[in-house]
Ligand code: NAD
């Protein structure tokens with residue numbers, strides 16, 4: 216089959232690789248029809264992780280079940296399914312509590328928990344930027360979709376259930392966003408967009424989105440957010456002005472360790488510290504941006520293996536609460552699916568490019584540069 220494989224920093228190629236097969240009675244094989252490039256793929260693409268060359272990328276996947284192992288009884292061949300990016304067993308102590316990002320069984324590294332498709336450090340599982348994907352614990356890890364998911368247009372919304380819509384929702388859950396709250400969101404990439412969309416669904420009274428990219432800010436403005444261009448104005452001053460000098464009730468971090476200033480210089484601590492500054496006293500902050508990968512390019516910097524110069528004094532003084540981590544996609548999946556089905560949420564508004572799989576190298580290159588207009592790339596192996 217054809218698949219997008221990692222070949223080294225800023226190089227991916229579409230190659231012929233062996234087809235996946237059922238390896239365990241609970242496995243399911245899915246013929247992928249829609250698969251996305253995520254900001255998280257860029258950590259690997261940029262060479263910031265220890266991703267092995269030759270591995271298949273892709274953790275935002277949707278397709279049709281073609282075969283189910285003998286131990287699978289809910290999911291059937293022919294079902295259209297979206298695959299939460301977390302690979303979880305469904306019955307360990309963490310999965311039992313809905314903490315599927317922290318599954319105790321699916322990551323073979325004794326120092327890690329949780330697994331994902333096509334991800335450095337998240338287990339040996341191949342990704343779904345390919346014609347076919349093996350899904351472990353198929354009954355648990357497939358979200359069965361309505362019949363209209365065969366329609367490619369509908370897949371544009373449903374595929375966002377694999378990661379970015381639940382992750383944006385998670386940011387607002389971690390930040391405890393309630394109706395009437397003001398919310399400041401750092402990052403207008405796909406995840407920040409989904410946090411803004413989630414805040415609108417939760418009836419936040421004011422949603423401010425911070426970024427440098429005009430096109431991404433315009434997109435956030437389209438769903439009712441106030442765009443704040445950090446290259447043109449002081450974010451802190453603007454948030455204070457918008458909140459009568461109090462600060463935002465809630466804050467969401469949707470950038471991660473690649474946070475940079477207006478000149479492009481990276482400061483991994485920048486957004487968390489800016490949140491401490493712009494969220495009110497006793498306010499709450501949700502951090503979904505990733506802070507884990509190493510920074511092989513700058514071994515002397517403080518930022519190593521996720522350590523950043525956090526303004527703990529400011530955070531303490533303001534008595535804020537911060538929660539963080541990977542999204543437990545399954546926890547939100549069905550509710551968010553219902554919102555799409557009932558036409559209460561259209562996450563596909565972020566999609567800027569729809570490409571056949573063999574144009575993946577181009578998709579990665581443009582999305583990685585955050586080029587104007589390249590907000591979210593989705594690919595179809597069957598195009
Ligand atoms: P992205 O890189 O496309 O978007 C990040 C945006 O942040 C960009 O538009 C960039 O211009 C902006 N930005 C950079 N520095 C900034 C700053 N100082 N202030 C404000 N904005 C700034 O990526 P994405 O797909 O939107 O993902 C965002 C983050 O979320 C990544 O770290 C990704 O790995 C992470 N993520 C986490 C989870 C999870 O489960 N927690 C899931 C998916 C993605």
Ligand code: ZN
Nearest residue numbers: 253255275378
């Ligand atoms: Zn993703």
